[in-house]
Amino acid sequence: MPRIEFNQDLCKGCGLCLSACPQRLIQLRKNRLNDKGFHPAYVEQADRCAGCGVCATICPDLVIKVWR
């Protein structure tokens, strides 16, 4: 099964991955601030992730790692 990992401390909460994900699986963690003071992105239902890597391609901060 594909696996996806977010380095939440690098994330600036820009949200580009949210609209890029074809399945709209990514959200910002509204109840958490990272060290930089941003709401980091994460995948709510990781089991639905197809491992396409579109989110990682558009992320300007290399936050996302994908295995397939």
Place this chain on the structure above:
Amino acid sequence: MKAVFKRTDGLLNVPMHYCPGCTHGILHRLIAEAMCELDILHRTIGVSSVGCTYNNYEYFACDMVQAAHGRAPAVATGVKRVHPSKSVFTYQGDGDLAAIGTAEIIHAAARGEKISVFFANNAIYGMTSGQMAPTTLIGQVTATSPFGRDPDTQGHPINVSEMIATLPGAVYVERVSLHDYRHIVQAQKAIRKAFQVQEAGLGFSLVEVLSTCPTNWGMDPKSSMDWVAEAMIRQYPLGLFRDPKLEERK
């Protein structure tokens, strides 16, 4: 299971300082990945310019030099002529390349210097907080064109790729964009090709990369990407302006 996407070795393992959603980070990654894929990282020398990316020598894992504002193509010329076996690139913004550095870019291309220029066009001076650039669109509101750029008093945008493509020394010139997945993949190919053209000793290469500046455009990152797709591409059409393959056929 194998990693289909992981951090490239072409970038040092440090966070970048760019604003949230700024496409400079994407362009850094594409250049870094191209150096790794072509296995030239260990013998590439990059030249940083002046703009938000002035200190990207802190990020790229290759050797880097920092040039004064606009002078990166002149510095790269020197580096390449002294080290002809190295791959040499510049990373320049539109304020850097198309305003203060107009002379340097034109003459480096005219001389056919065997360097690769990566030109991040975000239609504004990002670093100095959003003044009008030569590349600012007609009607675009900036700090120094608060009523929108008026061509009668503020002139017309400069289409750098088309202009550089008129010079015989420029053998590969392409304009790409970073506004969505498909275009990022195309941009990645163009960047790789620029290095390949240089490695083959063919001449000067320039890739103009339509980029965003959400902070100074006053837009969120996603709307900025949409504005590239809707407004910027109308002024700056994507495509190949000089292709070494086409030259051969002439």
